[in-house]
Amino acid sequence: MQSQTYQHKFSVFFFAVMDSPTDLFDDSSPQIRTFTPGLSSADLPGVHTAPGFRPPGFPLIHHLLQPGGGPRRILTANQNEVTATQMEQEEGMMEGEDELMEVKRKCNDTVLMAEWSQDVMKVKRMKLECRQKDKQLEDGGKRREGRRREREELKEQLEEARERLQALQEKVWRAFGEKDEEDVTGEMFDEEDIDGAEFEKESFSLLSVSHFDNFHKRKDELQKDRERQIERGREGDMEGVMEGSRLWLECGGLTRGDWDGGAEDEHEEGGQKFAQALKLELGSAVARVIDRVLRLYTEMMDHSSPPAAISFHPSDQASPDTRKTFPLLGPPLSTNINSSHPNLPLHHPSLTRPTPLPHPPLMPPQLFSRSLHHPQLPHLAPSRKDYLNSDPFLEFSSHASFPPLPFLGHLDPSLTRHGVRERERGVRGDGSIRGGGGMDGGELYLTCHVYTQEGLSPCHLKKAKLMFFYTRYPSSNTLKTYFPDVKFNRCVTSQMIKWFSNFREFFYIQMERFARQAVRDALTRDGAARMGRENQLRVGRDTELYRILNMHYNKSNVYQVPERFIEVSEVALREFYSAIWTGRDSDPCWKKGIYKIICKLDSPLPDAFRMPGCPVG
DNA sequence: CTAGCGCCTG
DNA sequence: CAGGCGCTAG
Numbered sequence: 284m285q286s287q288t289y290q291h292k293f294s295v296f297f298f299a300v301m302d303s304p305t306d307l308f309d310d311s312s313p314q315i316r317t318f319t320p321g322l323s324s325a326d327l328p329g330v331h332t333a334p335g336f337r338p339p340g341f342p343l344i345h346h347l348l349q350p351g352g353g354p355r356r357i358l359t360a361n362q363n364e365v366t367a368t369q370m371e372q373e374e375g376m377m378e379g380e381d382e383l384m385e386v387k388r389k390c391n392d393t394v395l396m397a398e399w400s401q402d403v404m405k406v407k408r409m410k411l412e413c414r415q416k417d418k419q420l421e422d423g424g425k426r427r428e429g430r431r432r433e434r435e436e437l438k439e440q441l442e443e444a445r446e447r448l449q450a451l452q453e454k455v456w457r458a459f460g461e462k463d464e465e466d467v468t469g470e471m472f473d474e475e476d477i478d479g480a481e482f483e484k485e486s487f488s489l490l491s492v493s494h495f496d497n498f499h500k501r502k503d504e505l506q507k508d509r510e511r512q513i514e515r516g517r518e519g520d521m522e523g524v525m526e527g528s529r530l531w532l533e534c535g536g537l538t539r540g541d542w543d544g545g546a547e548d549e550h551e552e553g554g555q556k557f558a559q560a561l562k563l564e565l566g567s568a569v570a571r572v573i574d575r576v577l578r579l580y581t582e583m584m585d586h587s588s589p590p591a592a593i594s595f596h597p598s599d600q601a602s603p604d605t606r607k608t609f610p611l612l613g614p615p616l617s618t619n620i621n622s623s624h625p626n627l628p629l630h631h632p633s634l635t636r637p638t639p640l641p642h643p644p645l646m647p648p649q650l651f652s653r654s655l656h657h658p659q660l661p662h663l664a665p666s667r668k669d670y671l672n673s674d675p676f677l678e679f680s681s682h683a684s685f686p687p688l689p690f691l692g693h694l695d696p697s698l699t700r701h702g703v704r705e706r707e708r709g710v711r712g713d714g715s716i717r718g719g720g721g722m723d724g725g726e727l728y729l730t731c732h733v734y735t736q737e738g739l740s741p742c743h744l745k746k747a748k749l750m751f752f753y754t755r756y757p758s759s760n761t762l763k764t765y766f767p768d769v770k771f772n773r774c775v776t777s778q779m780i781k782w783f784s785n786f787r788e789f790f791y792i793q794m795e796r797f798a799r800q801a802v803r804d805a806l807t808r809d810g811a812a813r814m815g816r817e818n819q820l821r822v823g824r825d826t827e828l829y830r831i832l833n834m835h836y837n838k839s840n841v842y843q844v845p846e847r848f849i850e851v852s853e854v855a856l857r858e859f860y861s862a863i864w865t866g867r868d869s870d871p872c873w874k875k876g877i878y879k880i881i882c883k884l885d886s887p888l889p890d891a892f893r894m895p896g897c898p899v900g
Numbered sequence: 901c902t903a904g905c906g907c908c909t910g
Numbered sequence: 911c912a913g914g915c916g917c918t919a920g
Contacts, residue, residue, distance in 0.1 A: 784904085
């Protein structure tokens with residue numbers, strides 16, 4: 284049970300750690316992509332059909348690594364055939380050596396050396412593979428100085444790690460005089476030493492590979508239940524895992540004393556104890572890492588989005604104070620308005636407020652999405668931010684074998700389409716019940732760019748238009764609340780306010796246009812035709828006015844226009860009609876009164892708009 | 901002074 | 911849809 288929990292947590296952590304760093308260089312390091320899973324959805328199937336998948340069978344680490352498919356995904360999800368084949372070959376090699384391992388079971392150091400050699404050989408092969416591709420991809424590639432420096436730093440870290448490893452190897456060899464293994468391991472980095480200067484160019488996903496080897500190594504360790512020891516200082520230092528090359532350093536924590544403390548007779552007992560200790564160690568370490576990551580997110584949320592964390596009810600903040608009250612300016616205007624006398628003042632009907640969507644109680648909404656996309660995480664190192672913003676991490680929930688997490692339903696829509704869909708199914712933003720479901724409204728969100736960004740994207744514009752269905756006069760606070768992925772400044776705020784100004788302008792222009800047309804029809808047609816004026820003063824879903832509005836604010840037609848908006852539109856249309864009919868439009872300020880009425884008809888936005896991305900429904 | 905609105909224009 | 915302008919309220 285516990286390992287299962289860890290499996291869940293670990294998968295989250297693993298994607299965050301393994302995948303994210305590659306995004307650091309996504310722009311300028313095409314070679315990295317060699318070992319980076321493709322980010323497009325088209326590549327995702329590769330995740331589920333990773334050729335190297337093996338059935339579970341390992342006590343702890345295997346559960347941590349295999350079922351979620353994380354580690355496999357790292358190297359195979361890019362559907363790089365060469366890489367996939369490579370992995371199978373490597374596995375074959377490792378299995379083929381199992382016999383040899385059996386013979387040498389009592390010489391754990393030798394086994395370790397062999398594994399190391401395999402691991403390093405693996406890295407080497409991957410590098411070679413990567414290098415070949417890089418030479419093709421690198422032509423014409425531009426490098427930025429910042430990226431270059433980052434890679435150089437990574438290179439230095441690797442160099443240091445390599446030195447450590449070599450020193451460790453020598454130490455172990457000296458301790459046991461096992462020179463026969465040297466032929467294998469002695470060449471570990473020969474090639475790299477030769478062309479070490481080029482390592483910068485071949486900075487394949489060093490972090491990922493290191494992580495992979497590290498975890499993979501540990502998996503095999505448990506699989507074979509070998510007697511081995513790891514450094515004690517590892518506990519509480521799992522941050523090192525986040526820093527890539529330091530992983531090798533962890534291996535360097537082995538000392539001769541730890542190793543040869545076992546005479547032959549003590550070997551088995553010590554090994555069992557070690558295996559136990561290792562399990563406990565790994566389990567607790569993983570748990571600590573997960574807790575740390577979660578704490579990290581929580582901290583970010585606390586720093587970045589207090590409003591969202593405070594109130595779950597859109598009505599608390601979605602509407603400005605002026606719109607909290609809902610004054611009736613007159614008797615409700617039924618559909619049976621006194622149309623025979625259009626001169627009568629028209630009043631908006633008493634429209635019911637939509638029922639806010641209930642929030643699940645488990646976690647505050649957006650906890651993750653806000654953290655993942657918030658523009659400023661001053662307390663985090665830039666690399667850490669990129670971990671959290673990486674696409675692979677956002678895509679992890681798409682993994683077929685990824686176990687469902689209870690809080691996924693509260694994550695970013697791009698993270699948790701399925702979970703959110705479950706949560707929102709059946710309830711529309713305007714409170715009406717949605718029938719069906721299925722394929723039509725399947726995705727609650729369009730997966731737009733959800734990166735935090737300075738400017739506004741077309742996706743933001745699209746979302747703003749949909750928001751117009753609910754609020755024609757959003758306050759700047761409302762905008763900030765419902766665009767959590769936008770870094771607001773004066774310019775951005777003005778731009779978005781300008782958007783809504785333009786939306787209103789279009790809205791009122793259409794209202795006036797159709798109202799004038801209705802007036803013309805009323806004046807020119809006979810009484811029978813005038814009977815149809817009632818129809819002209821409505822904005823049903825079958826009307827031309829509705830079609831125009833829907834086309835403008837909901838062009839892709841992926842969002843169902845809320846009934847509320849139709850009602851507000853009818854109010855505006857009739858107000859315009861009345862004003863025109865009565866000749867009030869001769870007054871230069873004749874629209875002001877209409878604006879005043881309409882601005883009071885804003886309604887709260889559905890919770891779905893609190894997420895980054897465009898709601899679909 | 902600033903924010904926000906509406907109008908006009910391109 | 912954005913820019914410019916004038917106007918108003920706080």
